């Protein structure tokens with residue numbers, strides 16, 4: 485089985501709102517597949533339909549080569565879902581939360597699995613702690629452990645690291661990398677474009693559509709642009725000046741400006757413009773565009 489997930493032409497409306505406008509994609513077994521895009525782009529709706537929790541208005545979902553509408557119960561036993569609203573029980577301990585989810589999933593012989601998961605998520609020292617007393621990062625790791633108790637073959641994660649501090653995020657990603665080594669397939673929605681870079685493939689969602697779907701490297705190459713990064717000051721003046729003088733895609737990141745250029749000859753004319761505005765350029769370099777650059781570029785192209 486190559487494609488463990490196949491969705492075809494999914495459409496879903498909420499009243500007048502078209503949350504999904506005919507999306508299709510397939511996920512290979514063992515992939516770490518990312519759904520990226522702004523709030524409201526349709527990522528959660530797509531995941532809920534793929535988990536069989538919401539029906540589409542049109543289109544099909546096949547998991548493990550079977551149609552979800554025909555085999556919902558059997559398929560749901562083989563998948564895990566960590567939703568944005570996944571709720572732990574604050575008045576239960578770490579151990580008791582996992583036990584509770586084991587019961588929900590009818591896992592009777594759960595103790596060995598629980599120990600493995602606590603080891604795996606490095607939560608063992610905290611097993612007797614009430615869930616409400618855990619840090620944000622630990623809560624997410626416990627939620628992940630709960631959604632893995634029944635050994636799912638596909639794991640759907642909806643923004644699992646939103647609001648989690650950077651160190652815990654890194655820790656969480658190490659755990660996900662171990663899951664991939666164990667041949668679990670992961671589909672993960674994330675608003676963080678740096679997380680998208682860690683996925684084997686990415687679907688970029690915008691306004692209910694998929695505007696690009698490929699490896700991060702191929703997506704970056706696909707636009708045929710280079711990123712010119714300039715460190716200069718006063719940065720705001722430089723940004724305003726460039727916006728008024730050139731039509732390129734320009735983004736401001738702290739003390740640097742990123743400009744997408746098609747042709748290296750453009751560098752000279754951009755530097756001339758900055759010079760004419762008495763902008764002091766401390767550094768400049770050409771890099772491949774970031775996923776964020778590309779995403780903004782693709783969205784603008786469609787407007």
Ligand SMILES: Nc1ncnc2c1ncn2[C@@H]1O[C@H](COP(=O)(O)OP(=O)(O)OP(=O)(O)O)[C@@H](O)[C@H]1O
Pocket residue numbers: 498501502503521522523524525526527528529530689
């Ligand atoms: N239950 C609902 N009723 C009405 N509209 C909804 C409902 N759920 C989602 N929507 C709308 O459908 C669109 C897609 O939402 P969805 O939650 O799938 O996007 P998302 O990319 O996951 O964003 P977020 O990260 O904010 O959840 C949005 O316009 C949203 O407001």
